[in-house]
Structures are given as structure tokens and as C-alpha cells.
Amino acid sequence: MNPSSFRTASRHLHRLCRAPATSRNASVRGYATTFNWEDPLVASELYTEEELAIQDTARQYCQERLLPRVLDAYRNENYDRQILTEMGELGLLGANIEGYGCAGASTVASGLITKEVERVDSGYRSGMSVQSSLAMTAIHDFGTQELKDRFLPELAKGKLAGCFGLTEPNHGSDPGSMETVAREHPTKKGYYLLSGTKTWITNSPISDIMIVWAKLQTTGKIRGFVVERSQCPPGTLETPAIKNKTALRASITGMIQMDDCPVPAENMFPEVQGLAGPFTCLNSARLGIAFGAMGALEDCLNRARTYALERKQFKGNPLAKYQLIQKKLADAATDAAYGTLAATQVARLKDAGKCTPEMISMVKRQNCDRALANSRILQEVFGGNATSDEYHIARHVANLFVVQTYEGQSDIHSEYHLVLLSCLYGD
Template sequence: RSQNAHALILLNTITMLVRSITKRVSAAKSQGAKMLMPFSTLQKFNRDDALNFDELLTEEERMIRDTAKQYAAEKLQPRILEANRHETFDKAVFKEMGELGFIGCTLNEYDLPGVSSVAYGLINREIEKVDTSFRTALSVQSSLVMYPIFTYANKKVKDYWVPKLATGEMIGAFGLTEPNHGSNPGGMETTAKLDGDHFIVSGSKTWISSSPIADVFVVWAKDDNKDIRGFVLDRGMKGIETPKIEGKFSVRASCTGMILMDEVKVPKENMLNVKGLKGPFSCLNNARFGISWGVLGAAQDCYEVARDYTIDRKQFDRPLAQNQLIQKKLADM
């Protein structure tokens, strides 16, 4: 009798649980049915914007993105093959970008547009889709040269250089990396010795983008107190040489070289108002924003090229894209 009683209690318990679960499932189905939209109202999938990124952008940002995309396709794409093959860079690119307002576009003085950081990122993304060399030119000019001059230089220096850099009339370069000091900029050997109203700057910088064609250089050196200071050097100053580095395996369409300084006499007023690694690191942080957007552009272009190829390429009378394994690889990308 005891066993029968226990069995009956267990059966009743199971029955109650099943009934409870059934009620909850029915309620959930009913609620879910109310939440489901008719298929006809679902948004159509856009393979060119799978994450509906456009919805997050303002009208101005979309317009700037489209302008950069058109410029990259019409002006940069036709150049890249020969530029990469022969390690050449067309300086006219700077003036073209300047005319479109791309250079230093987040700044809001000197008639600069002062657009959002997202808009600047979108420009970098579209340009990098063609090649990182062109995006490098824009990043160096905007973030590594214009930014420190705009932020740390005195008014006289700013008034002279910022407008000319923004239009692409003048080209800038950023000198931090040295032959013996790359990842450790604090160990730099370039010196700036005070001599009356001038500093005497001596040393060498290497792997410097745009240095062979630059008109102005933002160079970092150690002063008499071993403090790291930034200086604005003019191409016309005596003692500056900028030999080109050739034979690169990558970024071949970017003009890369050195900055050799042999007792260059620099006016005190050309010293930037910032001390220590904060100066160069603030510039690098500013530039990395554009680099990160550029990486997205390169990755997106790789995906789009692969996707289009699998659609156009046919094997066994059907596109490669109809194979499940190919679809998985594209989905993973």
C-alpha cells in the first residue's frame, strides 16, 4: 500500500508539471504569434549593407561617404596599379583631397568643415578600399602633421601651415621613428640644442611616410634637459636631406623615406607647446582612428571581391556561390 501511495503521488506530481508546462508553452506561442510580423513587412536583405549600417549614419555622413567612394573609384583606382608597380606617388592626390575637404576635416577653424569623427572614418574606409598607401597619405597629413601644428604650435606657425596643408598645397611628414628606436621612441637619439633664439636639431628619422616629397616636417627630439619636444621644420632650412626608401614589399604606392638633419637651425617659435611622450602619442592616437577605419575598408573590399567572384565564376553550369562550403566561407568573412 505504501508503494502504491508513493506511485500515485509521483503520478499526480508529473501530471501537474506537464499541465503547467503545457499552459506556459501555449501562452508563449500565443504571445509570439502576436509579435510576429507578416513576411511582406520584413526589411529586404541588402547584401551591400548586411548590418544596416547606413541607418546609424546622418545624412551628412552618408553624403561624405558617397563622395569619398566616388573619388576613390574615379581618381584613385585608375592610378594604383602603376603606382604600386613602380613605387610612385602622384602629389596631385593631396590637392584633390584638399579640394574635397578631406584633409584635416574634423578641425573647425581656418575654414575647415569640422565634420564628425565618423565622417572622417568613412573617408578613410573608402580610400583604403583602393589601397592603404592613399589612406596613409591622408592620415599622415591630417593626424600626424596638421593635428600637432593645430593643437600645439603658436598662432604664427598655425596661421602659415594649417591652411596650406588643408588644401594640399603643402605636404607634411611626421618624424618619430629612428634607425635604432622604433617601438621605443623614448630612446630617441635626435637632439635639439638651444643656441640663442634657435635650436640646433641633429639626428635621423627613418620609415617616414611622404618625407621625400614633404614641404614641412614635425620632428621629435630631446632638448638639453632630455625632454622630448616637437619642432616644425621647413624644407628650406639648411641641413635637411630626405632620401627615398625603395624596394618595399608593401605599401609601395606610398612615398617613404628618411629625414636626415645635420645641425638644422630651427627658430624657438617653431617648438611645439607640449613636453614628453604625450606629444607624439597624442598624434599617433589621433591617426590610429583613421587606421582602424581603413582596416575595415580593406576587409570589406576583400569580402566584396570574393563574393562577386563566386557569383560570376561558374563551374558545372552553376555559380560557385551555390556551393554550401563557399557560402560558409563567405558567411565567416
Template structure:
């Protein structure tokens, strides 16, 4: 199961990465807030609790889970046609298909409005677009079956979302090389998306959404999950620190947990975790009521990440 120990070899094993997502799918964790299409249809708070538990095991797992659930499945559910939903969501929900989200580019990491990937009418296939460009730092890309890529229409200059199926790409048009030697998130496979005249059916372009509203809406849902996930990571740090403090003996053979300096650090961390969970719970309830502003999600993500990092370093 997903709580099994991870070996260094597993970090570089594509079959292992796919197996993890498939096990999450068997547990009903993927795309959990989506109604129908073999998804669980739970609340935002329930989905947050899942994210918290997954990241308590490993932040890399949470990264892969968030990309599959919030960025890819969430994007298809919110902006896709009914045909897209029926075709892709059940397989993604069960982990039989792996998805990735291609927005960030080598030259425009923090400036997605300037992305250079272009979509134009295919020169030889009627009813198809041709996509060319590069994306980088893309979680799941080396193992993805479905690639949600954002590109500018050559005709309008507007950013649109496209669903690429790897199995339908002719040889030489799509490459997804690994990015290796990462210092963190090693349990999450990361790569690039390199496109050279990739053919994409016109029916695989999101029909309504254009500009940055589409990708930013997907990212907003992922940020909400991160606000929960960082609290899971912090709680794991607290549990491990407490166990060590009870076992480690110094100063006349006393456990160091006896001393107030150690107790204060654990108390501060526990308080921050409690406040962070309460904030994420409230925003999740507002989200389900349609009352959550993007700024709320940005604030709880920033605050929870900050407190988790500060406490984990002490």
C-alpha cells in the same frame, strides 16, 4: 581622381604622390575634423568614413592621408600656437603643402622614449634651435614641405615637437632619402629624415606639450583612422571575392558561389566588417564627446586589423 588606376611607374613618381594629396585637399578630405583654417570641421565618424573609402582604393593612399591629416595637421591643431595654425594648416588642408611625422628612429623603432635626435641652441643663429639626428620609415618624408620632428632638448632631456620647413634648411643640413623596394604600401612614398644642425626657429617648437604625450596623442588619432581603413580594405576584398565567386564555374558549370563553403567565408567576412564598422562608429561618437579612452581605440584598431587580415587570407 584618387580612384584612378595606379601604374608601377606611379609608385616611384613624386609629382604623382603630391598630386594625390592635392586632389584630396580639393575634395576637403585632409584634416577633416579640424574646425577652421579651411578644413571641413566634420565629426570623427565622418572622418572615419573618408578613411574607409580611401583605403578601399589603396592602403598606401590611406597611409599618406593619415599622416597628413592625423599626425601632422592634428598635431599642429592640438599643440601648436595660433601663429603655427594660421601659417601651416590652410596649405596642408589644400594639399599645397605636404607634411610628415618624424618619431621612429633607426635604433629605437619600438622605443621612442630612447630617441637620440637632439635639439640644442643654435651656435650662430640667435632665437634658433639646432636639430641633429635621424628618423626612418617616415611616410611622405621625401616630398614633405613641413616636417614635424620629435627631439630631446639638450638642456632638459625632455621630448619636444618641432616644425621644420624644408625651404628654410641650408644645403647639407636636411636630407630625406627614399626607402625603396617595399613589398607593401607602394602607393605611399616612404623615406628617412637625416638632420645635421638643421636650424629651427624657437617659435616653431610646440610651446606646452613635452614627453611622449604629444606624439602618442597624434598616433592615437591615426590609430582610430586605421580601425576604419582596414574595414574599407576588407570590404573591397569581399566585393572582389563575391564577384569572382559568381563568375567562376566548377562542378557541372555551377558558379562556386552556390556552395556553402564559399558562402560561409563570405558571410564571416561580411559579419566581421559590419561589427568592425559599428565598433568604430561608437568609439568615434565617444571621441567627439570627450569620452573615448586610448584603450578603446587600441582595441578596435587591433581587432579590425586582425579580422581584415584573417578574412583576406581565406
């Protein structure tokens, strides 16, 4: 191409780039006329009308009722117990459970709820996920019909609060080595006595019921129990709060300390043994986390974009003019879009009965890793102002470190993948 032709083509391309999207794309077959940076890969077209309506309900509640509270809650480590009741009134708790006062929505809809809650704060999402994906799922999947009838309707309404006791002070990523033990009551037939300590348990200080996993003294098998606070004599159950956290401060976290805590035998899950029970619940929560992490990342992106457009530096230019800033935004937008699509696909497969634990492990690890990495980079857009909690970005960064860690730390999921992939090499 000679220089004259090159200049002509360059001017034409420049005019096209400056023209409105409708004029430059309308004549190109197969392309849309507009691009929505908030939904760049149009994931919304993959959702049903019901799923979109549920997401809209969750978003409106979160933006109108949760966002105004979050700074005070985070600063003061003050979780409002009323939040569970509010969520219950909207049908947001145990949303993908059929019956028992639950919405019976799809796994995708449940994921979109977690995404909207975590768009505000990961701690708020943690409180909801523990109630829904861990406590309610455990009772629904493994409890007797009596346990389901007794507890699920009240948990769905948020009238009862639940938690999930698996992690111990000496056993985080290795729950199979748990030390909590359940032994038959020596004098009271039909009862077990639970002794041991669980730690980093979201909701434990406010929980009415606790799902506790313990080893039977007689067999060494891990079994699940529903511990009712109201039925525990003084001195047998304590749930102290863990204070002075550096993240997830808008949620409440504590311990479960049991000293010969009596639990009726009918409160033990009758069939499930070993780690299959807790891991089933964790997989449900992990998929929600994969959605939720994208909500937090999208909020970081939106706040960084707004700041970059409004902040003027160097001859009055907005930060968004500079390509280094643009790259940070573009990378985050790409990972958020890809992560949302991946979580949606796995959720669809779960509803179709085609999902495997490996898929959930993969999407949880990837989405949490990318959310944390991008949020840290987006924090740089704010410069020193990022240290002010009123910009919200530092709170998300601190929270996402924990989100990457709980429900299976990223390195543990990575090791899991390496074991799975070894079959490719015949090892």
C-alpha cells in the same frame, strides 16, 4: 514529430527559403523585408545626412580618380603628389578640424573618408592620414597660433605636404628611447640644431614641413618641432625615399636625416612634453586606421564575392555554391560589419569627449587583425589568379600586413591590453 509531419514542415520551410525576402519576412513583426549584404547591420542609419554626404563625396572621388591610378602607382612605386591637392579641393584633408579652411566635420565623417580611401588602397590612405591626423593634428593641438595660421590653411588645401617624424632605425615600438637630439644653437640665439634620423616616414620625400620629435639636450625631454624644408641649409636635411617596398607601394615613404638642422625656437611646440604629444596624434590616426582597414576588407569581400559567383568549377557550378567558400565570405562580412560599428561607436565617444586611448587601441588592433586575417582567407577564393595584381586582392593583403604593424603593432596593443586588464585580477 512523426515522419509525415516532419516532411510537411520541411517542405514548408524550403518554400519559405526560396521565396523572395519581401514575402517571407513581411508578415513577421519586428523584421525588415530586405537584407543588404553590403551594410548587413545597417550602420548607415547611425550616420547623419552630412556624414553620409561626405562619405558619398569621398567614395565618388576615390572610385573615379584614385582607383584608375592604383595599379600603375603600385607597380611603379609612383605616388602622385597631385592627390593631396585634389583631396584638399574636396575638403577631405583635416576634415574634423574647425577653422583654417577645414571642413569641421565629425570624427565619424573623417573616419568614413579614410574608409573610402582605403577601400582603394591603404597607401593612398596612409598619405592622407599622415597629412591630416599626424601633421595637421600636431600643429592644431600643440602649435602656437602663429604656427596654426601659417601652416594649417595651406596643409588643408594640399598646397603644402606634411609628414611626422617619430620612428627611428633603432626605435620603432619604443619611441621613448629615441636618439634624435635638439641642442641650442651655439652662436645663433633663438635657434635649435636638430640631429638624428627618422625612418619609415610616409610623405617625407615630398614634404614641405615635417613634424619632428626630438630630445632636448639640456633636459632629455621629448619636444616637437616644425621643420621647414625651405629654411634648411644644404647638407643639414635629407629625405631619401625608401624604395623596393613589398607593400604600400602606392604611397611614398622615406627617411628624415638631420645634421645640425637649424630650427627657430618659435617652431617648437611650446607646452607639450614627453610622449603625450606624439601619442595624441597617433591616437587620432589609429582611429582612422580602424575605419580604413574595414574599407580594405569590404573591397576584398566584394571582389571575392564577385569572383566566386562568376568562376565556374566542377560541372559548371559557381564557386559560391560551395559551403567552404560561403563560410569565408560570411566570416569576412561579419567582421567587417562588427568592425565598422565598433569604429563608429569610438568615434562618437571621441566627439562627445568620452573616448579613452584604451578604446582606440582596442579597435585599431581588432580591426587590423581581422582585416588582415580575412583578406588572407579571401585570397584563397581566387586560387592561383590571386597572384595577378589585376584582381587587387594580393595588394590589399600585402598592404594590410603593414597597416597591422604601423601606428602601434598588434602585439604592442595586445600587451597594452594585458596591462590594463591586470586590474581585473588585482595584479
